[in-house]
Structure formats: structure tokens, C-alpha cells
Amino acid sequence: MYTQIGAQHGRPPRPAGGFGRPFTGGAKSPRMFRAFRAEVADALTAGLETLDLPTGDLGIEEPPGDVAATLASSVAFRLAEELGSPPPAAAEELADAIDPDPYDYIRAVTTQGPYVNFQTSHAYLQETVEAAQADDYGQLANRDESVVVEHTSANPTGPVHVGRARNPILGDAVANVLDTAGYDVERHYYVNDAGRQMAVFTWAYEKFDESDLAGEPARDRAEYDLVRYYRRGNDFLETADDEAVETAEAEISAILQGLEAGDEATYERVGEVVDTVLGGMQDCLARLPAEFDEFVKETRFMRDGSTDEVADRLKNSDHAVYEEEAWQLELDEYDYEKNLVFLRSDGTSLYTTRDLAHHEWKFDNFDRAVTVLGEDHKLQAGQLQATLDILGNDPDRLDSVIYSYVNLPEGKMSTREGTGVMLDDLLDEAIDRAREEVEDRLGDRVRDDDLDDEDIERIAHQVGIGAVRYDIVAKQPSKGITFEWDRALDFEAQSAPYVQYVHARCCGILDEADSDPDVDSVDVTTLPTPEDGELIDVLARYPAVIEAAADDLQPHRVATYTRELAEAFNAFYRSCPVLDADEATRRSRLALVAATRHTVANALGVLGVEAPDSM
């Protein structure tokens, strides 16, 4: 029995130790920073034991930028009392008790006031640059653990608007980060094809003709065409006279009953509308690109009997009550005041009932499940998790990533009302603005690389779509976003182009070099400047960033990291000549540039942002 998961208060459901099992490393896995961190923990523990002091809280942290250390400990604050000496003296005593010699990656242990600082060794820097020569630097070892990431899952009622766009962008990044962290990931889109909305849509599509509709489709694609029927149908239900509405409702109800009864002809009628609209939406999402391994239809769990089976098991549970002719579940043990109805008084299932069958199916086929949901589904997600627990599942196998909606300054976006900015329009506009930028800069290009029209178009796509994605994925999902054109299309620093530009610069230098760097040519003793060192330090942290982002299901951390890496590279670029350096330094710096290129490309890849070879 769990208590924290599913509660309406407190943090979103998440296993205590972060996502998944602790990572144990692996032969192929780059370990530099994480190994260093482990050594620091070990050294601190040993030092404290030597002094007969408690080792429960090591206080390991990353020091501020101007401190010449990669990790530090604030444990001296807590030793002061124990030792009867002020924190700086305690720090001194502890540092003296630590012998860095046995450790591969600890060069020195120093103190600065009350802090014990740990500096990295030559081997740490050397191995970092070597490890980052791999194209897939940052890819962690396979964990033999499968995860299904469900995201987007928008009802197939019409074009994807910006209010929903956070879901595929976030979801794709979550899936990427788990993939990079060594999980076997599948991406699913759950298609709600059994609800009232689709019944209304099917009825409207059959009832109305082209001539009944308001105007031309906004775009030449299926979902823009068909959404006009959906809107017409809803409008009819709101404005027609009572008798006509009653007739319509009977037809809509017949469609729902047909689905419930397993009527093949009804499935086909609804399926035609669903598949057509969904096909168009897929074309839109592919532009991001967000692609799926499987589109899982809700009706599947009605047809295979699993929804009925779930309902039967719930009826037999201790939490079930039959009130007001409907089967309900008491969830007060899980801090939910109201009962959850799982069978209507007419015996038919509800969305949640089908979703329970869906999630048990996920548990049958995957080790873990992650769902990316808008905040309006948070309550339902908690109830789902509680009910999965009642059904005897381990609810910790399911995690939710919740994001706040993107709203317009004037309010919500709605497919039915026809309000909102379409994702297609946003992407078009972003590409157009990026193209203008590229063309504007064409005149004063220092680099003589003759961009042709095809290059310009490629860069415009990479930068335009990249900027939109980055803008969304870089923010914490819990923060609300109000959509404004100028803000969404701001290509200034701290956005995708800033990071992409670093990749293009790396490519430019490597092109110019005419020889590929190789692992054997790296010698970090030929990289003496603080800028060299700082860049290597940032590169070394990348695998740890992936690990943390995967554990906490927070891809925005990877975005924060890309900015830190870009800053470190730009500082390096400013003060460290590569091609004109002496031979040994040139070889090492070329390797460092290649390392940066791989890291930037891979980190952007996790975010779903392309890395241009030139800009």
C-alpha cells in the first residue's frame, strides 16, 4: 500500500530514489565526472572515519564558477561542533586527513574557508577528452529495462494547436533522454477513439455536406478539412431546436452504444474519421519531428474484453460500492474525497476504466511507463494510479510528467471553438523568420563557403524549428506559458541558435583542419589555459547531466547544460587558437573541438533540436 503516490497534495508521483534503478555504470559508459564524484564521496568518508566523525552527510556540492575546484564539501560546518573548532579549522583538519594518492581522478584536496575543495587530476581531463571522441558520447550503458513513453495523445478532432504543442516537444525529449540514459524506449500515442467527441465527429461528418460548412479549409490537409465538420456539428448541437438536437443526440448515442457492443460497422464508421484526422495530425507532428512507434487505440481495450475484465475485478475489490445504480470506487484512503465511477448506470465503461486496461497492458509489456500530461489531467492521473494499486499493480512503475498549458493572452485555445494558433503556422513563421536572418547575414559573411539556396533552406528549417522546440523544452514544465509571437520567435542568445552556432563553429574549424583528430593525439598537458580546462570540465559533466535528467524526467536540465557548454566553448574560442597553435597543442585542441562538437550535437539531439554544420 502506498501513501504518497496519487495524493492530491505533495509532489508528482515518483519513486523515492528517482526514476529506475540506480545506475551501476558499465564498460562502455563514460564515467569521468560520476567516477570523480564517487571518489570524492569515498575520500570524504575515509577522511571522516580517520577522525572518528559521522559520515552520514558528506555535503558534496558543485562550487561557484570562480572557485578552482570541480566539487566541494560543506561538511565542515557540521563538524565544527563535534571537533570544538570553527568550520575553517575543521575543514583544514579534514583535508589533511584525506590522502588523494589512491584516487585516479582526485589531484588535490584544498580548503577555502569552511569548504573542502577537490580538484581533478590529469587523468580525469585526459580521459574526458578521449571519451568524448566517441560519436555517441553521453550514451549510457544499456540497462535492460524497457520504458513506454506515452505523450501527445490529443483527441483526433482537428489540427494541432500551440496549446498542445508542449506535449509532443516535452514528450519527445523525455523519450530521448531515457533512450540516451540506456533504457529501451517505445513512444506511444494513445488514441481516444471511443469517447463522445469522436461520436459527435462521426455523426457530424456523415450528416453534413461540404455545402453546409462555413468556409474553405485553412490548409490543404485532412485534419483542416474535417475539423470543419466537427465544428459545424458542435455548433448545431448548441443552436438547433430541441427536437433536432434530440434526434442528433440519439444518433450520437447509437454510435457510442455500437462501440460498446462491439458492432463492427460502427467501428468502421468511427475509424474512418479517426484515421483520416489522425493522419493529418501525424504529418504536422512529423515536422517537429515527433514520431511514434505505435498508435494505441482506446477501442482496442473494449474489443479484447480487458476493460470488462478490469471492471469485474474492481467490483470485487474492497473499495467498490454500488450507489445510485452505478459502480464506484471509494478512494478516500488515497486522499481523494469523491468516488470514482467506473461503470455507468447503463453498464457502459468510462474513459478511466478503459485507461486502466490500457495501463495494465503497458505493465504486461514494459517494465515502466511514463505519461506526459497537461495539468488538467493531473487529478485523473492520480486516481488512475490509485486504482492501479487497488488492482494489485505496483503503481511506482508509472510516472507522470505534468506540464502547464500554453495559453493565449486572451485565454485558452480550443479546437472546437476554432481559437488558437496552429502549430503549422508557428513552424512556418519560425522558418520564414530564420530564412530572413540567414539571408540578411549572407552579405557580411566572413566565411567563404558559398551557401546555395538549398543550404539556406536547410539552415532556416534547422534554426526555425529548433528555436521553437528549444524555447519550450528549456523551461520547467510546471511553469505556465503565455503564447506571444515575438517571444516564441525570439532567436536571440540563450535560445537554440546560440547553441547551434557553437556546433557550426566546431564544424568550421574541423573542416578547415583537413585532418581528423584521433584519440592518440590527445595530450591534455598541451592544453594549459583556464579556458581549455573549463571546457573539458563542462564536457566531463555531460553523462552525469543525462543521468540526472533521466532520473528526474527533466529534459530541461539538458537545455540548461547546452548553454553552459556553449558559454565554455565560446570562451575557449575567444582565447585559444586551434589551427594556428603549435603542432602538439593544435592536435589536442582539434580533439577538444571534436569532443565539443559531439557533445553539443548529442545534447541538442536529446532536445530534438538539429545541429547545423554551418549557419
Place this chain on the structure above:
RNA sequence: GGGCACAUAGCUCAGUCUGGACAGAGCGUCGGACUUCUAAUCCGACGGCCGCGGGUUCAAAUCCCGUUGUGCCCGCCA
């Protein structure tokens, strides 16, 4: 009415879970740097009751309590 989230520089955001080094960036404003591996870059200046009030602690943007404002949810809808 109840629950959940959000609030950090004029604007957009990191940092909050796991309390520690003077609260960091970018945009905007002002001032600088391209005969140089790409200036979509870099350097400098200005700019902060970390919503507000209490509490815990050697130490609070971070933890606890209260409060205000905003968003979301509380259906035999999805």
C-alpha cells in the same frame, strides 16, 4: 468551499526536490571588440525587500506554518 501548481532584475528564465561560498544568465539600456579558426560571437557597466509575514537552523530563494495574486482541477465528459 476543497485540492494541486506557479510567483526570483523593467521583460524571459536558471537555481528550489538533496539548505551552505557575494542569488546566476539572456533580452532591453549604456559603453567597447571583426585585416583574425564564422560577430547568430565576445568584453564591460547599470539593474534584485528571491510575492508578503512568521518559524526552524551556525546558515533559507531552497525546509515548515500562514497569507496574497495568477493558472488548473473537483462530471455516470474525455
